Amino acid sequence: MTQDLPDQELVTRCRTNRAELQESFRALYDRHSGPAFHYLRLLLDDEARARDCLQETFLRVYRNLDRYDQERSFRSWVLGVARNVGLDALRREGVRQASPLEREPANHEGPFQAALLNEQDQLLSEAVASLPPGERAVFVLKQVEGLTYREIASTIGCSERTAQYRMRAAVETLVRRLRERGLLPGGAS
Incomplete structure (x- = not known):
């Protein structure tokens, strides 16, 4: 109750x-x-x-x-x-950074698919973890927790415009880093 x-x-x-x-x-x-x-x-x-x-x-x-x-x-x-x-x-x-041995193993069909997905997950996690703390906080609050920019601004004590700016900067940084690692088109092969 x-x-x-x-x-x-x-x-x-x-x-x-x-x-x-x-x-x-x-x-x-x-x-x-x-x-x-x-x-x-x-x-x-x-x-x-x-x-x-x-x-x-x-x-x-x-x-x-x-x-x-x-x-x-x-x-x-x-x-x-x-x-x-x-x-x-x-x-x-x-x-x-957590070492690959510390990460929780993925539960997938075959060992090759599991290894590939685990590697991609690790690269994405590393890219997010390497963001500056302010950008990482906004990215996680928006993409993972689903907060609005108004809620994010209230949570971290900034303006909505600053939250939007940090989100844009985080996404640009992630896209660049994932392209460099070959996880998105347009980067290194």
């Missing part, structure tokens, strides 16, 4: 009703931890670091619920907190 309540109602219950705090926050966590983890996994390109950052994200969300502006989308706010935690981790630890 708590799961069916809108985010704003759950936040209000967390803020005002000690008896319902745990259940209401659990509902918020259950609803938003999946998208936040997915975002962090793509931003950091490391599942273990993404899990650590997810814990830190929801610790910060819990500690700062009183600062949440209920006029904003709660999802955008959580993803903004996740972005800040993820970027802090990147700055603190430096960008580290």
Whole structure:
């Protein structure tokens, strides 16, 4: 029954009703931890670091619920907190690429097809991971999480025009890098 309540109602219950705090926050966590983890996994390109950052994200969300502006989308706010935690981790630890052995194996029909798709997936992941953090964040929020430019702007604290610019720059960089690696027409063979 708590799961069916809108985010704003759950936040209000967390803020005002000690008896319902745990259940209401659990509902918020259950609803938003999946998208936040997915975002962090793509931003950091490391599942273990993404899990650590997810814990830190929801610790910060819990500690700062009183600062949440209920006029904003709660999802955008959580993803903004996740972005800040993820970027802090990147700055603190430096960008580290996962080795091919650390990546989850693809589950496909034949070994040749699986190897080819895994290689293409790895090249795409490396291209996304090599984007500057601001462009990578916008790309992941738009292409993976499906946020609008308005939601992205609210999440990362920039204008819609800046979010659009960063998305365009990210796509141009990805297209260039994928062409160089022969994954798109017009590049090296």
